[in-house]
Amino acid sequence: MDDERTCANVVVDGSTVNLGLWDTAGQEDYNRLRPLSYRGADIFLLAFSLVSKASFENIYKKWIPELRHYSPNVPIVLVGTKLDLREDQQYISDHPGASPITTAQGEELKKIIGAVAYVECSSRTQQNVKTVFDTAIKVALRPPKVKKKAPKRTRPCVFL
Numbered sequence: 001m002d003d004e005r006t007c008a009n010v011v012v013d014g015s016t017v018n019l020g021l022w023d024t025a026g027q028e029d030y031n032r033l034r035p036l037s038y039r040g041a042d043i044f045l046l047a048f049s050l051v052s053k054a055s056f057e058n059i060y061k062k063w064i065p066e067l068r069h070y071s072p073n074v075p076i077v078l079v080g081t082k083l084d085l086r087e088d089q090q091y092i093s094d095h096p097g098a099s100p101i102t103t104a105q106g107e108e109l110k111k112i113i114g115a116v117a118y119v120e121c122s123s124r125t126q127q128n129v130k131t132v133f134d135t136a137i138k139v140a141l142r143p144p145k146v147k148k149k150a151p152k153r154t155r156p157c158v159f160l
Contacts, residue, residue, distance in 0.1 A: 004022070021045075035069075044074055050081060050106075051082050051092070056101050056105070075139050077115060077117045078115040080118070081121060082122060083127055
């Protein structure tokens with residue numbers, strides 16, 4: 001599988017954590033193999049481009065159904081990438097298909113998909129990149145409690 005794997009020891013809130021990242025990049029060639037990499041995940045960083053409506057829509061059309069199917073209880077941090085391009089008028093005019101996603105839209109998507117956090121970042125400027133990983137590590141160290149659905153009560157059927 002053509003994914004990228006990176007490991008690093010990082011310190012967050014005084015705790016040293018071995019951080020392992022797998023970037024599965026979403027290539028369609030690996031649709032059947034990709035879920036094999038989900039096993040044992042403590043958290044998912046689910047990223048979309050802040051200048052691509054298609055990327056944004058793929059979060060709920062493609063990624064959430066897949067992640068909830070294979071790893072229903074793993075928390076998700078939603079990440080908007082390419083923050084530097086959202087306000088870049090030159091980029092927007094040079095790329096007719098570019099469709100900037102607002103912070104409010106990202107926050108709304110976070111609620112819709114049940115993500116534990118939403119962070120916008122730029123790898124080019126490094127804005128909020130550390131925040132993305134700090135947030136993910138903190139959530140992984142203290143995962144939210146999974147709400148168990150109460151069993152449905154069945155009533156006897158009574159005919160009069």
